[in-house]
Amino acid sequence: RICTLGRCVGVVACKGPRxxxxxxxxxxxxxxxxxxxxKAARRTRSFASSATPAASxxxxxxxxxxEPYYPDEYILGILKEVKTIAMVGAxxxxxxxxxxxxxxxxxxxxxxVPVNPGSAxxxxxxxxxxxxxxxxxxxxxxxxxDVFQRPDRCPEVxxxxxxxxxxxxxxxxxxxxxxxxxxxxxxGLKMVMNxxxxxxxxxxxxxxxxxxxxSNVISSRRRVIGGKKDDSEDGSDLKPKTESxxxxxxxxxxxxxxxxxxxxxxxxxxxxxxxGARSTPIFQTTSYVFENVDNAASLFxxxxxxxxxxxxxxPTTAVLEERLATLDKGRGATCTASGHSAQLLALFPLxxxxxTLVSSNRLYGGSITQFGKTFQKFGWNCIFVDTDDLKSVRxxxxxxxxxxxxxxxxxxxxGGSISDIEGLKQIANENGxxxxxxxxxxxxxxxxxxxxxADLVVYSTTKFLSGHGNAMGGAVVDSGKFxxxxxDKFPSLSQPEPAYHGLTFQETFGDLAYTTFSHAVSLRDLxxxxxxxxxxxxxxxIETLSLRMEKHCQNAQKVSEFLLDHPEVDxxxxxGLPSSQYYDLVKKYTPNGAGAxxxxxxxxxxxxxxxxxxxxxxxxxxxxxxxxxxxxxHPASTTHRQLTEEQRQAAGAGDNVIRLSIGLEDADDLVRDxxxxxxxx
Numbered sequence: 001r002i003c004t005l006g007r008c009v010g011v012v013a014c015k016g017p018r019x020x021x022x023x024x025x026x027x028x029x030x031x032x033x034x035x036x037x038x039k040a041a042r043r044t045r046s047f048a049s050s051a052t053p054a055a056s057x058x059x060x061x062x063x064x065x066x067e068p069y070y071p072d073e074y075i076l077g078i079l080k081e082v083k084t085i086a087m088v089g090a091x092x093x094x095x096x097x098x099x100x101x102x103x104x105x106x107x108x109x110x111x112x113v114p115v116n117p118g119s120a121x122x123x124x125x126x127x128x129x130x131x132x133x134x135x136x137x138x139x140x141x142x143x144x145x146d147v148f149q150r151p152d153r154c155p156e157v158x159x160x161x162x163x164x165x166x167x168x169x170x171x172x173x174x175x176x177x178x179x180x181x182x183x184x185x186x187x188g189l190k191m192v193m194n195x196x197x198x199x200x201x202x203x204x205x206x207x208x209x210x211x212x213x214x215s216n217v218i219s220s221r222r223r224v225i226g227g228k229k230d231d232s233e234d235g236s237d238l239k240p241k242t243e244s245x246x247x248x249x250x251x252x253x254x255x256x257x258x259x260x261x262x263x264x265x266x267x268x269x270x271x272x273x274x275x276g277a278r279s280t281p282i283f284q285t286t287s288y289v290f291e292n293v294d295n296a297a298s299l300f301x302x303x304x305x306x307x308x309x310x311x312x313x314x315p316t317t318a319v320l321e322e323r324l325a326t327l328d329k330g331r332g333a334t335c336t337a338s339g340h341s342a343q344l345l346a347l348f349p350l351x352x353x354x355x356t357l358v359s360s361n362r363l364y365g366g367s368i369t370q371f372g373k374t375f376q377k378f379g380w381n382c383i384f385v386d387t388d389d390l391k392s393v394r395x396x397x398x399x400x401x402x403x404x405x406x407x408x409x410x411x412x413x414x415g416g417s418i419s420d421i422e423g424l425k426q427i428a429n430e431n432g433x434x435x436x437x438x439x440x441x442x443x444x445x446x447x448x449x450x451x452x453x454a455d456l457v458v459y460s461t462t463k464f465l466s467g468h469g470n471a472m473g474g475a476v477v478d479s480g481k482f483x484x485x486x487x488d489k490f491p492s493l494s495q496p497e498p499a500y501h502g503l504t505f506q507e508t509f510g511d512l513a514y515t516t517f518s519h520a521v522s523l524r525d526l527x528x529x530x531x532x533x534x535x536x537x538x539x540x541x542i543e544t545l546s547l548r549m550e551k552h553c554q555n556a557q558k559v560s561e562f563l564l565d566h567p568e569v570d571x572x573x574x575x576g577l578p579s580s581q582y583y584d585l586v587k588k589y590t591p592n593g594a595g596a597x598x599x600x601x602x603x604x605x606x607x608x609x610x611x612x613x614x615x616x617x618x619x620x621x622x623x624x625x626x627x628x629x630x631x632x633x634h635p636a637s638t639t640h641r642q643l644t645e646e647q648r649q650a651a652g653a654g655d656n657v658i659r660l661s662i663g664l665e666d667a668d669d670l671v672r673d674x675x676x677x678x679x680x681x
Contacts (some may be wrong), residue, residue: 068176068193072217075200078168078190082143083111085197086133086166088157089148090114092124095501097172097508098148099125100303101198107304108201113140133160144168146197147175154180162187172196173510196510207305209268211313211519212321213332213512218258222271260327260445265543268322282536283315302500302508302520311527312519317535323542324465324475327444328457331480332515334523335473335535339440339460340370341528342474346436346458347405348522349492349514353379355402360387360419361650362412365639367438368647371407386650390423397431404489405434410449410589411441413625414635414659415573415652416598418585425453432487440464441597441625445549446590455482456514461538463626464596467548471537473530476518480511493517548628548664553593555630555670556662562671563600568608568678573652574598596662597625599635599652602678606655609634613658615677618669630663630670 085105090112091098102112102125113136114124120131130136133145145161147154147170154177161169162183169184171177171193184191202208203215206225258266269280288307290296298304307313321333336342347357359371361384371382385396387408397403406428408419421437428435434455439447443464449457459465461473484493485506493513496502499521505513523529553576560574575582576594586594602608612634613621619632623639633639635653648654662670 070192070195072204074190075192075195076204078144078170078192079197079201079204082168084140084142085110085112085144085146086115086136086142086161086164087112087146087148088115088133090116090119090124090129091148092119092122094301094303095496095503095508097196100508101146101148101172101196103298103303104198105201107298111140112146113142133157133164133166136164142166144170144197146170146172148172149175151175151177151180155183158183158187158189162189168192170195170197173199199510199512202305206270209322210305210307210315210318211332212318212325212334212515214267214322214325214330216256216326218262218266219270220266222273222276225273261546263323263326264545267326268319269539280316280319280536280539282532283310284532285314286310302503302516310532311529312523314529314532314535316532316539317530320461320530320535320539320542321475323539324444324459324461325477327448327542328439328477329448329450329479330457330477331511333475333477334515334518335461335475335530336523337474337528337530338472339458339462339474340366341526342458342460342476343367343370343438344526345474345518345522345528346456346476347375347380348526349517350404350434350490351378351380352402352404352491354381355379355404356381356383356400358383358385358393358396358400358403358406360408360412361385361647362387362415362417362652363409363438364413365635365641365643365648365653368643384650387419387424388417390420390427393424394427394430397427397433402489403431403433405436407436407438409438409441410447411439411575411595411597412652413441413597414599414633414639414657416441416575416582416595417573417652418575418582418589418594420585421449421452421454421589428453428455432489434482441595442590443545443549445546446553446592446595450477450479450481452589455479461534462624464549464552465542465545465626466534466538467541467545467626467628468537469624469627469629471534471541473534473538474528478514478518480514482514484513492521497521549593549596551664552596552662555664555667556594556596556598556660558667559660559662559670559674560598560600563674566675566678568603570601570603570656572598572600574600597659599657599659601654601656602658604656606636609656609658610637611680612677615680616673617676618665618673619660619677625659625661627661628664630665631661633659633661635659 087098087102089098090102093099105112106125112127114127114129115133116129117131119129122129136142142164143166145157145166147157149157154171154175158169158180166189168190173194173196176193181191209215271278272281287309299306299308317335321335325331325333334345336345357371357380359382375382383396383400385392387393397406406424408424410419425435435453436456436458437449437454438458439449440460440463457477459475461475466473484490493505496504505517509516557576560572560577563569564572564577574580574594575586602612613632616632619630621632623633624631635657636648636655
């Protein structure tokens with residue numbers, strides 16, 4: 001696998017100079033030369049490449065998925081050089097993606113000439129429309145041809161671009177044509193495929209970050225978000241309001257070349273452009289002033305990026321969203337008020353009344369209640385299965401009606417069992433549904449579900465991400481890899497949205513569709529917004545995530561080993577113990593540690609569990625996990641109390657079970673406290 005743009009994207013397909021495929025040995029040699037090795041399988045905090053940096057790869061390098069890779073310098077160079085764009089397939093309807101892109105690029109100072117034979121002779125957004133690129137008057141110098149056409153039409157358009165003297169051909173999202181690429185290359189033109197210039201401009205200029213998308217750019221320079229082409233006659237550069245507002249390759253790091261600790265501190269954050277404040281400010285505001293009426297309309301139409309109302313987006317929260325998306329190698333993230341609300345938001349774009357969710361039965365007790373009871377009020381059904389038995393999972397998915405997602409926890413609460421994410425992903429793929437992984441207990445430091453195939457990753461940020469027991473929150477990270485339009489199962493994303501006058505999210509926003517919907521519809525209508533102060537506290541907590549998780553896991557290992565040999569303890573369920581059935585899965589999915597939440601069984605049953613909890617002096621008896629302080633709980637009498645005895649047993653929360661969340665204290669003190677409590681009770 002190779003790592004580009006901060007995410008694992010597949011296997012390099014190494015091609016010869018023009019024709020054919022090289023031998024396997026040659027392909028492997030090239031792979032070794034260019035690949036950025038993903039080091040999640042080692043005990044290291046570095047995500048950086050030990051080979052050639054991703055930013056230095058050739059623009060023509062193509063991955064197996066058919067998605068070309070282009071260094072930021074390549075894209076930035078095009079956006080800075082181009083002045084006039086011929087947009088082939090431009091539409092006069094504002095809901096269409098081409099109209100979105102045209103309006104945005106005009107606002108950024110580009111001249112965009114529409115090309116559409118059906119609208120020739122009329123004006124679109126103030127510009128005369130022409131039937132073809134060759135029909136545009138020669139008095140208009142065309143620098144780039146932006147193509148909204150089917151792949152089979154792209155070669156002819158590219159020939160016209162070559163004949164017209166353009167320097168760039170840009171194929172929009174979802175459009176890849178090797179024949180068009182060959183024609184462009186032979187004609188001396190630069191080629192970009194499966195990208196949107198609007199999205200790339202907004203990413204490199206920081207606007208994309210305002211809605212929680214991973215920009216893959218890190219900079220300690222103070223710069224104003226946005227920017228336009230220069231107002232001067234030559235229009236030769238992206239307009240910098242100050243010298244430090246300029247974004248050049250020397251000013252920024254590509255996040256794909258940065259280690260985990262660097263990303264934990266810097267991803268999504270930059271000095272405040274107005275004050276220079278280095279720590280992320282808390283934007284405690286409900287709403288934001290519009291530049292003018294047209295800007296307000298564009299924001300409400302989703303035609304441009306920016307803030308409207310803090311129920312939808314907030315600058316402080318956006319920093320946290322981008323940081324989580326970057327750490328998880330995802331495309332974007334949506335933060336919410338709690339982990340439970342994140343679970344609701346994760347499913348809201350996918351589920352309709354009568355649809356079914358297939359979920360692991362090893363979940364936090366509140367999740368089982370939410371899935372099994374509360375969701376029934378929405379007309380959503382849930383089938384709980386033992387995800388250790390992949391045959392049972394496959395059977396449930398294939399036999400149930402209208403299954404829309406498969407759900408599991410990477411590290412299960414309370415028992416600390418580990419899910420076989422790749423095995424579950426295979427089942428999800430076979431049935432055209434997304435795999436959703438709750439990664440709360442593992443965090444991105446221990447496990448990155450997207451690397452192993454997860455389409456969506458859910459968090460209660462209240463736990464280890466925040467880490468100090470002082471900030472509620474949740475998050476949904478979208479990998480950006482699931483094609484919501486490949487079947488008819490997800491109409492909210494693949495069909496026209498009435499609330500936005502027929503806009504189709506997948507068509508318009510591509511791999512940004514899910515996160516855009518989550519902000520524009522889910523948060524708008526359900527409203528579980530994360531408070532800016534909680535976002536700030538969680539941002540601060542993540543800065544020390546790797547340091548804390550290492551200590552959490554070290555302490556958990558020592559405490560679990562102590563309990564394993566204690567005469568009052570019947571069993572210990574901790575995946576870090578060699579005796580655990582999940583020990584091999586630890587090496588594969590959580591190589592940096594087996595987490596800090598686990599259970600053990602007492603020989604005295606229900607009453608023994610209660611007395612043990614009440615006898616502790618260092619462990620705090622409360623309903624939370626992931627604190628700096630060590631926590632203890634008797635699930636059968638608290639978090640799993642509302643479940644049936646059968647459900648409690650299936651979830652690993654029987655009457656004799658004690659759940660521990662190991663904190664950052666000295667391990668010897670934790671052992672002494674438990675030893676005394678077990679003896680006293």
